Amino acid sequence: MKDPDQIQNFLNAWQNAWSRQDVEAIIAFFSKEFEFEDIPIGLHATNASEMREVLSTTFESVPNFTMNIFEHHISKDIVTTKWYQSGNMTTQVDGLDLKDKPYEVVTTSIIGLSSDGQITSVSDNWNAAVFFQ
Numbered sequence: 001m002k003d004p005d006q007i008q009n010f011l012n013a014w015q016n017a018w019s020r021q022d023v024e025a026i027i028a029f030f031s032k033e034f035e036f037e038d039i040p041i042g043l044h045a046t047n048a049s050e051m052r053e054v055l056s057t058t059f060e061s062v063p064n065f066t067m068n069i070f071e072h073h074i075s076k077d078i079v080t081t082k083w084y085q086s087g088n089m090t091t092q093v094d095g096l097d098l099k100d101k102p103y104e105v106v107t108t109s110i111i112g113l114s115s116d117g118q119i120t121s122v123s124d125n126w127n128a129a130v131f132f133q
Contacts, residue, residue: 007079010117011069015083018067021059027051031118040128062087079111085126105130 017025027048030036036045036054043058045051059065069083086104105126112121 004074006117007072007074011072011079011081015067015069018065021055021063021065023052023055023059026055029119031114031120034119035121035123037123039123039125060090062089064088077113077115079113081109081111083107083109103130 014026014029017029030048030051034046036051037043038054043054045054065085065087067083067085069081071082073080083106084104085107087102089101089103107124107126109125110121110123111119114120
């Protein structure tokens, strides 16, 4: 997928699926074999079942999770995005009571794509210290 319009449509659909917390729509973006990692909190998945678990954990912890992509760069088979991750935490993290704590943080994602436009890898990185501020 190299056409800028295709990439933009892909990113819009990806962002919308995450912001709707649509687990099955998100999983449909991935190839059969993939690697997903959320570096700051150590979430990892390599198949649809594990990804459902990651998404369930994410959306239970932040039921109003939203993604707002504001920048992207395309190279051969990689799309790098910068986006705002936001919502309200509803759980405890490392003993911190974060119930109803609103947050917004810039996230950088490196997304690997197959030749047919399926996701082969996602690596998310963001500043988890936002919860301590």
